[in-house]
Amino acid sequence: MVVARELIGCILVRRIGKKSIRLIITETEGYEGPKDLASHAVLHRTGEYKAVKTPRNEVMFGEAGHFYVYFTYGMHWMLNIVTGKKGHPSAVLIRGAGYIQGPARLTKALYITGALNKKAVGKRGGLWVENGVVVSNRNILRTPRIGVAYAGPVWSKKLYRFVVKNEP
């Protein structure tokens, strides 16, 4: 959650050939640990919830500083950065940056696909984060995460979403 907060105001840089796109991160969501019922790392088995490594969520169980990029709704890519210690699956979903609102629009605008999954955050992969502007707490809204009703009454209400106020 600390990372989700810290990423607000940082600059997401995407390099495509000789050109780069730089966008200030404006919206993030944290998914933290093996108890977070909203997390892809936690499988909803009958009568039991458990953190289980699968081909899709595997990278979440590894070292921090790698991308978790997954495909959903048959057409959208989602960009996350793994943040937890090894074996403690956690990630931050980047939901908005610059003028772009929405996680699927962001990946589309930055040409982000599953090719970046499991890659390290850095220039080698052509996608990285730099220090940007300082955004104070009073300019940040904390809300429940979006689209996680399946996580149940407790976990769906956690204030794990951070968004810069006054976005159009």
Place this chain on the structure above:
DNA sequence: ACCGTGATTGAG
């Protein structure tokens, strides 16, 4: 409010 689109998951 409703649907596209296909990977992932859990049930049989």
Place this chain on the structure above:
DNA sequence: TCAATCACGGTT
């Protein structure tokens, strides 16, 4: 095997 679901976005 098969059917439901989905960390969404565009259209009605």
